[in-house]
Amino acid sequence: MSKNIFQIGNGDLTFEDIERIINENLKLELSPAAKERIQRCRDYLDYKIETATEPLYGITTGFGSLCSHNISQDELSTLQENLVKSHACSVGQEMPHVIVKLMFLLKAHALSLGHSGVQVITVQRIIDFFNNDVMPIVYDRGSLGASGDLAPLANLFLPLIGVGDVYYKGKRCEAISVLDEFGWEPVKLKSKEGLALLNGTQFMSANGVFAILKAFRLSKKADLIAAISLEAFDGRLDPFMDCIQQMRPHKGQIETGAAFRKLLEGSELIKQPGKHVQDPYSFRCIPQVHGATKDAIRHASSVLLTEINSVTDNPTIFPDEDLIISGGNFHGQPLALVYDYLAIAMAELGNISERRVAQLIMGLRGLPEFLVAEPGLNSGFMIPQYAAASMVSQNKMYCYAASSDSIVSSNGQEDHVSMGANAATKLYKVMDNLELILAIELMNAAQGIDFRRPLKSSPYIEQFLKAYRNEVPFIKEDIVMYKEIHKTVAFLKRFKCDY
Numbered sequence: 001m002s003k004n005i006f007q008i009g010n011g012d013l014t015f016e017d018i019e020r021i022i023n024e025n026l027k028l029e030l031s032p033a034a035k036e037r038i039q040r041c042r043d044y045l046d047y048k049i050e051t052a053t054e055p056l057y058g059i060t061t062g063f064g065s066l067c068s069h070n071i072s073q074d075e076l077s078t079l080q081e082n083l084v085k086s087h088a089c090s091v092g093q094e095m096p097h098v099i100v101k102l103m104f105l106l107k108a109h110a111l112s113l114g115h116s117g118v119q120v121i122t123v124q125r126i127i128d129f130f131n132n133d134v135m136p137i138v139y140d141r142g143s144l145g146a147s148g149d150l151a152p153l154a155n156l157f158l159p160l161i162g163v164g165d166v167y168y169k170g171k172r173c174e175a176i177s178v179l180d181e182f183g184w185e186p187v188k189l190k191s192k193e194g195l196a197l198l199n200g201t202q203f204m205s206a207n208g209v210f211a212i213l214k215a216f217r218l219s220k221k222a223d224l225i226a227a228i229s230l231e232a233f234d235g236r237l238d239p240f241m242d243c244i245q246q247m248r249p250h251k252g253q254i255e256t257g258a259a260f261r262k263l264l265e266g267s268e269l270i271k272q273p274g275k276h277v278q279d280p281y282s283f284r285c286i287p288q289v290h291g292a293t294k295d296a297i298r299h300a301s302s303v304l305l306t307e308i309n310s311v312t313d314n315p316t317i318f319p320d321e322d323l324i325i326s327g328g329n330f331h332g333q334p335l336a337l338v339y340d341y342l343a344i345a346m347a348e349l350g351n352i353s354e355r356r357v358a359q360l361i362m363g364l365r366g367l368p369e370f371l372v373a374e375p376g377l378n379s380g381f382m383i384p385q386y387a388a389a390s391m392v393s394q395n396k397m398y399c400y401a402a403s404s405d406s407i408v409s410s411n412g413q414e415d416h417v418s419m420g421a422n423a424a425t426k427l428y429k430v431m432d433n434l435e436l437i438l439a440i441e442l443m444n445a446a447q448g449i450d451f452r453r454p455l456k457s458s459p460y461i462e463q464f465l466k467a468y469r470n471e472v473p474f475i476k477e478d479i480v481m482y483k484e485i486h487k488t489v490a491f492l493k494r495f496k497c498d499y
Contacts, residue, residue: 008127009034009112012309013105015301019213021105022098027131028105030112030123037114038123042190044319045117049073049191056315056324059117059192080194081161087154087198088164090142095152097135097167102206103156104130106308107197115311115318116196125160125187134159134178135167138203144409145332145420148312149203152421157197162186192315199313199330207424208304208335214431215297215346218438219290220497222349223259224464225442226286229356230260231269231457232448234365235283236276237261245287252294256287263499267458269449276365282355289352296345300338307335332420336403339423343430347395350430350437354388360444361385371447371475378478381444384485388440391433398426398433439488443472450474460499467495 006021009031020026030038048056055061055070108126111118129136136159142151158164159175168178179186187193229235238244240260245253264270278284315326361381363369372380402423408415446465449457456462472487 005029007031007034008108009037012305013109015209015213015216015305018102018105018209022101028108028127030108030120030127034112034114034123035120038112038116038118038120041114041117041317041319042119045192045317045324046190048324049076059195059315059324076191077189080189080191083194083198084154084157084161084189085163087150088158090139090151090155092139092141095138095140097133099206099210100135100138100156101130101133102209103138103153103202106202106205106209107153107156107200109308110200110202110311110313111196113311115316116313117192117317118196119187119190119193122160122187122189122193122197125184126157128182128184129159129166132182133168136175137165137167137172140425143203143421144407144414144417145201145204145336145422145424146330146409146414146417147314148199148201148330148332149421150198152203153198153200156203160187160197161189192317196313201307201312201330201332201335201420204332204335204339204420204424205304205308207421207428208300208339209308211339211342211424211427211431212297212301212304214435215300215342217497218346218349218431218434219294219297220259220499221492221495222293222353222438223256223286223290224263224461224497224499225438225445226283226290226353226356227260227263228445228449228457228461228465229360229441230279230283230286231264231267231461232367232445232452233279233283233356233359234269234272234275234452235279236274237264237270238274239279239284240264240287248288250291250295252298253287253291255294256291259499260286263460264458265460267461268455269452269457272455280355280359282352282359286352289348293345293349296341300342300345303334303338332418333403336418336420336423339420339427340399340401340403343395343423343427344399346427346430346434347392347399350388350392350395350434353434353437353441354385354392357381357385357388357441357444360448367448367451371444371451372478373476380475380478381447384440384443384481387485388437391437395430395433398430400426402426435489435492436485439485439492442468442492443484443488446472447475464495467491 006026111123138152138155143149162176166175240257245257312329361370369375370380370382372378402419405419
């Protein structure tokens with residue numbers, strides 16, 4: 001098999017798999033085992049429809065509160081097509097193409113497990129869209145996160161039946177025209193297939209995967225930037241010693257202490273005799289705060305990994321057991337809860353980062369006020385702290401627990417919903433703000449280090465700062481700051497922490 005191809009259906013997806021698929025632009029293909037599972041389930045379902053004496057929810061009946069309406073066999077395909085059309089009502093802002101690709105990937109994987117009753121051609125067409133960068137237009141609002149992500153998934157899969165709009169080759173166009181260009185017939189949905197496509201948590205999960213991959217990166221960068229701030233502030237290394245972490249052995253706390261000791265190894269700055277008995281909490285309690293966030297990321301990633309390797313449409317089909325069960329695996333509560341938790345944990349990295357920025361600009365410990373040589377004539381780093389504080393405050397709004405809400409839908413049939421999609425999309429916003437806050441801290445920390453020269457930090461940090469200073473200079477007098485913030489964000493996006 002080519003290195004540029006990833007086979008769906010050969011085992012569980014990992015975050016490493018997903019990152020490689022997206023970053024290296026790998027193509028997907030269905031494994032032979034997956035094709036066999038999918039076909040076997042479809043054959044079983046066709047047999048059950050022919051022989052069933054009782055209604056099968058969503059297969060020979062209507063949906064939601066319409067489950068008591070029986071559908072004749074000659075209308076089963078129309079039922080599924082109508083479902084996709086009527087449910088395609090996601091609204092708001094268009095989702096980034098990377099999220100749309102992740103939705104395709106996660107849905108193809110879930111369907112490959114062979115418990116959804118779809119046709120092989122349906123999964124293959126999802127893979128065709130993925131491989132050829134045919135990106136349906138999906139919006140960020142409309143899902144309650146209960147019967148799966150009905151509205152955004154309907155928008156995602158409209159083009160499979162030749163309806164709706166897509167982006168292709170950088171242009172927005174009608175889906176049917178792209179199908180014609182490739183010589184693809186619109187998929188003729190069979191019984192259950194519309195429900196299999198629309199039920200499921202792939203909108204929530206795709207947003208969560210994107211967020212968790214970013215969380216892994218930002219957590220490491222937060223440690224690196226905080227270590228630079230610690231030295232710029234003439235802080236103490238004592239709170240990062242291993243012995244104190246072992247007295248309260250939370251895994252994340254131990255990892256954070258170890259990371260700081262490694263980052264600062266060989267530093268002249270940190271070896272200076274301490275002039276201060278202790279540091280403010282935003283420095284002294286980094287192992288506890290950053291460490292708790294690491295533990296939250298670990299927990300959220302574990303839940304999410306289980307989710308993306310699960311069957312979350314309904315009803316679930318068990319050919320070996322001769323069972324078709326209408327259950328609730330589409331309910332997004334597991335994700336909603338951990339997304340709210342993760343949003344709080346990531347927001348706290350921004351909260352403590354902004355406090356370190358504030359300490360650096362106060363004119364303490366030999367640093368000039370606002371980190372500029374001539375304060376008064378120059379405002380220096382006064383207003384970047386305002387910007388960071390604004391985003392910290394906004395993140396507090398986003399930390400409202402979406403999972404604490406529920407609104408009755410489908411005329412009372414769906415009387416408890418997770419709001420997991422709202423939890424997912426606001427988590428995305430927290431991550432964006434955090435990246436900017438950390439960029440502002442880096443600007444301040446690097447400026448502070450330059451006022452400590454000629455003393456040097458550790459070899460690792462010096463190498464990092466040298467690369468940073470090639471793009472963002474030391475600020476001697478007032479300049480337009482937003483451009484430097486944007487350049488810092490771009491630098492951090494490219495930089496890979498390998499400590």
